[in-house]
Amino acid sequence: MTQVYGKVALIGLGLIASSMFWAMRRRGLAGTVSGFARSRETRDTARRIGLCDTVCDSAAEAVADADLVVLAVPVGAMGAVAEEIAPHLKPGATVTDVGSVKKTVIDTVGPHIPEGVHFVPGHPLAGTEHSGPESGFATLFDDRWCLLVPPPGADPEAVARLRLYWEGLGSFVEEMDAEHHDLVLAVTSHAPHLIAYTMVGVADDLRRVTDSEVIKYSAAGFRDFTRIAASDPTMWRDVFLNNKEATLEILGRFTEELFALQRAIRTGDGDHLHAYFTRTRAIRRGIIQAGQDTDAPDFGRKKVER
Amino acid sequence: MTQVYGKVALIGLGLIASSMFWAMRRRGLAGTVSGFARSRETRDTARRIGLCDTVCDSAAEAVADADLVVLAVPVGAMGAVAEEIAPHLKPGATVTDVGSVKKTVIDTVGPHIPEGVHFVPGHPLAGTEHSGPESGFATLFDDRWCLLVPPPGADPEAVARLRLYWEGLGSFVEEMDAEHHDLVLAVTSHAPHLIAYTMVGVADDLRRVTDSEVIKYSAAGFRDFTRIAASDPTMWRDVFLNNKEATLEILGRFTEELFALQRAIRTGDGDHLHAYFTRTRAIRRGIIQAGQDTDAPDFGRKKVER
Incomplete structure (x- = not known):
């Protein structure tokens, strides 16, 4: 598998983000992966277990120069995180998320995305009852569906690249509208x-x-x-x-x-x-x-x- | 494991009874096993796959000389089956069942059990979503609980023997009252x-x-x-x-x-x-x-x- 994004930033380092990291590494989907979690304990754990190439102490630092930014925090925290990272996003980058709800994520995250940055929400239908950075594993997404929910007018090339990325993580991909x-x-x-x-x-x-x-x-x-x-x-x-x-x-x-x-x-x-x-x-x-x-x-x- | 009963009769040949047969055979718990199912198709299937040493064409024939009779039919059919086999039960035999409900089974089966025959209801907490004679397998009861519900005044020796039998099938056994x-x-x-x-x-x-x-x-x-x-x-x-x-x-x-x-x-x-x-x-x-x-x-x- 070839590299799909140069730098990927994972915001939030729980079950989904950590599984994404191990699955990316398995296939070489990203050149480098940075990560950020709000809790210091989670960041320490991530550093200890080698989760992400770099664990940053701020979301702004993590997203700098990233080609793909993945919001992997609870749905209720998405808006605030988007607001925080917005000024630091690279032009041409894609922002996606892994939230289980799509309408409110689009409503709360969308307005913060700057001109020239793509926003393509997503939702991998995969999980276990465990949570936290140590619960992730590389095969979590294998043969599971990932639903992409591009807003009207989304850039087809950005959507196609994100689809390729999720297929590389092991998923089947489908597009759907938010409602x-x-x-x-x-x-x-x-x-x-x-x-x-x-x-x-x-x-x-x-x-x-x-x-x-x-x-x-x-x-x-x-x-x-x-x-x-x-x-x-x-x-x-x-x-x-x-x-x-x-x-x-x-x-x-x-x-x-x-x-x-x-x-x-x-x-x-x-x-x-x-x-x-x-x-x-x-x-x-x-x-x-x-x-x-x-x-x-x-x-x-x-x-x-x- | 030594033999616990000389002859065991299985009435009803679905998931539970067929799993019991394979589990009995694995450990040599019974000298011989007879079986009966109401549907001719089920009896034919049982004969074809070698389920039971003898598949009989009547419940009366199956229970003749049996030391243990297992009622493995739906709870609503237990009473009628008990009535049918009652005159053919061997004195000193034990009748048990595997129904998921115990109060009504005791009420409907109990009155048909003749003097000198022991009645010790039971319920193995094991199953799958599959049914029929071909769905059984020898390990179904391994490490699962089987609840015995002896009515007041039940013969302690008959209860102890049935407990030994279920332990031989792989289960943990516990006693409980019906309600x-x-x-x-x-x-x-x-x-x-x-x-x-x-x-x-x-x-x-x-x-x-x-x-x-x-x-x-x-x-x-x-x-x-x-x-x-x-x-x-x-x-x-x-x-x-x-x-x-x-x-x-x-x-x-x-x-x-x-x-x-x-x-x-x-x-x-x-x-x-x-x-x-x-x-x-x-x-x-x-x-x-x-x-x-x-x-x-x-x-x-x-x-x-x-």
Whole structure:
């Protein structure tokens, strides 16, 4: 693989940015990579583990001369970071982000981008429940989708280069408009996360079912919820606050359906339940066929050694 | 491992019974294993793949002379099966089951068990989203819990032998009373399954988000829900109809909490969201420490080769 950008600056050094660094290095996608994180502890960790060629003590320093600037901070912090780096951006550079919400990122970051700098928002659909600079790994984006959301009038060459870059990181790339992105993600990610957080919170509240029992017997479905509900609290707070409308709409639909199923349970309407469960089973097959999961026994998880 | 029962009869030849057969054979837990399934197609498949030493054409024939009879049919079918086999049970034999609900199984099966036959209900907390005789595998129960629910006055020797048998299948064994079992499982399994079914149904309904998009971009949380929601429709219909009270109670609590979080999103109460998400994250650590899941990157799933 050839180099796609001369200098890449990573602003924020969590799971996504650190995985990007290792994936860039694996393929030689960048000449040099600078990084910045707001917390001194994170910068120290990054220096210790060799994350980035240079770890800078200010965002301004990190973005100087960068051909690509990646905003990898929680969605709620994007606007302030954009304002801070704006005067230091190189003409002709591209600014992108990795936020899970696109409309508000465009609204808060866009106005700060100077004339002559390209702004091409993005969103890699990849992650784990871990966070921080030490949680990244080079294969995180392999065979996962990255959605690019270029604003109307975006420079086609800048978009094409960013696409090449994400393909180099291992992803499939698709373009989408911001509103549609936020609705699709509300369905596939934001609402499921809130639901998982809720269910885990309920389990935690039930004093009659002791914590240890909930944990001990978690294999039967609840386990998957706890994994989702272990995701980064700050990141997810910002996602919900910044994709309010679409998330609340999907949750409204969800509650409606849940009430209908609860009613079927209460009235003993087995046919309704059976028909519903048969329909949802078909969707799973589609996901296996689309290569976005495995159908290996025990969900493809390696057995935990004891 | 030594033999625990001379003859074991498996009634129902789905995921659980077939996994039990392969796990028994791995350790030599039974002298001989007979099997019966209501559908001729299932019996033919079982004969073809060598599932059970003898596949019988009636349940009566299968249980004749058996020292252990395992009812591995949907919870709603347990009572009728028990009635059918009752006259053919050997004195001194043990009848057990693998149903996900225990109170109604005891109520419907118990009265049919003749004097001199032991009845020790059980529930292995193990499974995958696949079903049918070909989905079983020998390691399904390894390091998973099996809950035994002996009714008051159960013969201690019969219980001890069944415990030894499940330990031989690879499980950890715990005893519990029926009511407590049904509440714990409502939290760790039944409510999460209904919620996952609901969310997948909602996604399927949304015409603006095409099926292919929901599937394509499923990696971001929704994927875990589709796996849960691909579980056997008949089995789960019966679970909900037979653990009505506890499931509806937990779902009521769930809805309450969900409304509180929706309100926090609507009013922009980021502190409430952050505190909630921080609390749920801690539960995950407990599950990893309890050995019921892995914290490997990408959830320990092998990457799907394309």
